Amino acid sequence: MTRKRTIKLTRFEIEIMDALWDLSSASIREIHEKLPEKKRPAYTTVQTIIRRLEEKGAVRQTKQIGNAHIFEPALTREAAHRRLIDELLDLxxxxxxxxxxxxxxxxxxxxxxxxxxxxxxxxxxxxxxxxxxxxxxxxxxxxxxxxx
Amino acid sequence: MTRKRTIKLTRFEIEIMDALWDLSSASIREIHEKLPEKKRPAYTTVQTIIRRLEEKGAVRQTKQIGNAHIFEPALTREAAHRRLIDELLDLxxxxxxxxxxxxxxxxxxxxxxxxxxxxxxxxxxxxxxxxxxxxxxxxxxxxxxxxx
DNA sequence: GACTGCCAACTACAATTGTAGTAGGGTTGA
DNA sequence: TCAACCCTACTACAATTGTAGTTGGCAGTC
Structure with a gap:
């Protein structure tokens, strides 16, 4: 058991992940731009969240293009959804x-x-x-x- | 629209509310004791949460017995559940x-x-x-x- | 080779949440 | 009446989350 099952995402983190899931692999800039304009935070905010997601093991950095890092999800949308549902069910x-x-x-x-x-x-x-x-x-x- | 619809509860707060919903009306001590022993926090912790719940408008203080306050839910379990579901659905x-x-x-x-x-x-x-x-x-x- | 941009890394900070201690007042049984 | 309790009000503090600024590096570009 790798204990990865305990990745807990906040609402905002999920929104970021959503973008990444859609893109399947992207740079921070791409993710940033994918967010709906209304609620688009500063670029650096996204950067911070991605870093935290990386720490949590929810995304991983795959390669580098120029000096930009490219990330991809390290857990599936389904897994995340399941987690969410389980939690609700618990309640x-x-x-x-x-x-x-x-x-x-x-x-x-x-x-x-x-x-x-x-x-x-x-x-x-x-x-x-x-x-x-x-x-x-x-x-x-x-x-x-x-x-x- | 009284704007009360935006009461957002955290997981822990919901657990406290759960106790209160079951009791329908209770003192902090009763709520505290109703919590499962495993995860029973300090009495004062419950007190703090209740205070916050009161601020959020999720519970209200109805009467006083001796010097103890008696609280009751100010929103139904159903409403809270609905809120939770809506939120999940949004996601x-x-x-x-x-x-x-x-x-x-x-x-x-x-x-x-x-x-x-x-x-x-x-x-x-x-x-x-x-x-x-x-x-x-x-x-x-x-x-x-x-x-x- | 110096300038301009884009990017990542680090730092910052306020709000929220979980968790609890302390002080002081009311209640009550002896 | 007064000591022992119980309860509230206030305060504290660490962790998490939302939000973003600053610094310094690499990369083209003139």
């Missing part, structure tokens, strides 16, 4: 149910969304049962034992 | 789809969960159409205009 007591209910309640979820999801799940269920792999609901709490 | 680009997909993918969501949800949504759909109210997916971005 919700570990179960996705209330979360779903809220989404539905707030109209963020349409009936079609759910139907499609259902199909997807059914599909997944089939695949899984054909490899004797049951991972349904043990991940949720197996995780809570890190830093006491 | 996901405003759509609940990827979020759902992730949950399913991670096995946090069972087929039954989804089936039940579907029923719920269908129900809701019926109710709504009988009041000519369509709010399906415009809430997501209509919201983004607070502090630029």
């Amino acid at each position: 919700f007591g570990g179960s996705a149910r209330p979360l779903m209910a809220h989404l539905a309640e707030a109209g963020k979820l349409s009936l079609e969304d759910v139907r499609e999801l259902e199909i997807m799940l059914a599909q997944k269920g089939i695949e899984e049962s054909s490899e004797g792999e049951s991972q349904s609901s043990k991940g949720a709490k197996a995780r809570r034992s890190g830093k006491a | 996901f680009g405003g759509s609940a789809r990827p979020l759902m997909a992730h949950l399913a993918e991670a096995g946090k969501l069972s087929l039954e969960d989804v089936r039940e949800l579907e029923i719920m949504l269908a129900q809701k759909g019926i109710e709504e159409s009988s009041e000519g109210e369509s709010q399906s997916s415009k809430g997501a971005k209509a919201r983004r205009s607070g502090k630029a």
Whole structure:
């Protein structure tokens, strides 16, 4: 276990990562320019964040063009999203149910969304049962034992 | 619009609120004792958080018993949860789809969960159409205009 | 070879968050 | 009445986060 699983990103850091995920590999300038003008911070601010992200192990510097460093994500958007979701789920007591209910309640979820999801799940269920792999609901709490 | 909608809670604050939501009304000592022993901070720490929560308008002091103050939540758990979800959704680009997909993918969501949800949504759909109210997916971005 | 820009590295600083100590006042049981 | 408690109010401080300035180097360019 490389302990990389504990990379925690702040909201702002995620926005930077978003740019980088989109670009897949970029210089600080490119990242900076990719940020929406409205909320575009100073170039050096981005630089600072990238440095911190590097320290956290979320991005890595791959090469150098001229004297500019080129960075790329060291963790996938999916992994980051999963992290975020897990965290939220934790706050919700570990179960996705209330979360779903809220989404539905707030109209963020349409009936079609759910139907499609259902199909997807059914599909997944089939695949899984054909490899004797049951991972349904043990991940949720197996995780809570890190830093006491 | 009373602008109370912008109460932002940190993770720790939410844990305190959780205790208070459960108790519905309590003194600092009660809240403190309600926290799980493992992660129970000093009494004064809770006190500090409560004070901050009060400043943020998330709890309010209702009465006094002896010289002890009794607090109660000034926002519902649901509202707080909604806030959290909205925030996460924002990070996901405003759509609940990827979020759902992730949950399913991670096995946090069972087929039954989804089936039940579907029923719920269908129900809701019926109710709504009988009041000519369509709010399906415009809430997501209509919201983004607070502090630029 | 000196000038102009772009870049990275370092430093700075305010706000927020987690965490708790201390002082002093009210409450109460003896 | 007074000592023992409990509670609040105030203060403190380190870590994290958002935000950016300053310095000095390398790279073309005239």
